[in-house]
Amino acid sequence: MAEFVGFGGGEASAVDGQLHHLFLEQRVSWPYSRRRAALEALFAERQLSGSLALCPSTTDPDEAREWLNWTAAGLEGLCFKRLGEPYLPGRRAWRKYKVRETTEALVGAITGTVASPTTLLPGRYDQRGHLHYTGHTTVLRPGIAREVAGHLSAGRRPHPWQGRTFTAGWGSRETLEVVLVQPDIVLEIAADVARDAAGRWRHPVRAHRIRTDVGVEDVPLLGEREQDAGTL
Structure with a gap:
């Protein structure tokens, strides 16, 4: 699974990071695919928007390559995560691909x-x-x-x-x-x-x-x- 990694305002990033931390506290043992689905459901249920943004995610290599052309829109790179892997605090289990x-x-x-x-x-x-x-x-x-x-x-x-x-x-x-x-x-x-x-x-x-x-x-x-x- 590849995720769009972007950069933006410090306030939005901090709020997003806090939400992510709180969300993970009860779900660290879930595989990534289940955590991602739950996070998408949370955004839809609470209609989160504005300073909060859910980064795009895909399992399609061609779509991930296309994202590399989005630097003008704030793309920093891609983050690769295994679908069946739980969250592993303190370990470098994800791979990053920086532009x-x-x-x-x-x-x-x-x-x-x-x-x-x-x-x-x-x-x-x-x-x-x-x-x-x-x-x-x-x-x-x-x-x-x-x-x-x-x-x-x-x-x-x-x-x-x-x-x-x-x-x-x-x-x-x-x-x-x-x-x-x-x-x-x-x-x-x-x-x-x-x-x-x-x-x-x-x-x-x-x-x-x-x-x-x-x-x-x-x-x-x-x-x-x-x-x-x-x-x-």
């Missing part, structure tokens, strides 16, 4: 050192020329870390991000120790399509390579939709 896009961003800060960066903090300009923090990368592989280090230079004052703090991830309170760098390096990344209200990628992006053939002015602005086709 990713290849795009570019500027490197505005790093963790580690200029000579040996560990992760990168990409950013994008808005239409007014302000550089916005848009997320962070996964830990760099040795090869890409060496490539990036060969192009980094310490950020000149005043840096657009001077004085601000950065967290370790979406929803995290852990503060990163960063080094500001000159935001003139164009980085090709692979990112999933889930973003927060500020336009930041909710999950760490993967650094692919430095794009010396792409100018700073060619990087998509904050909020612009990428033209490259998404990959998985």
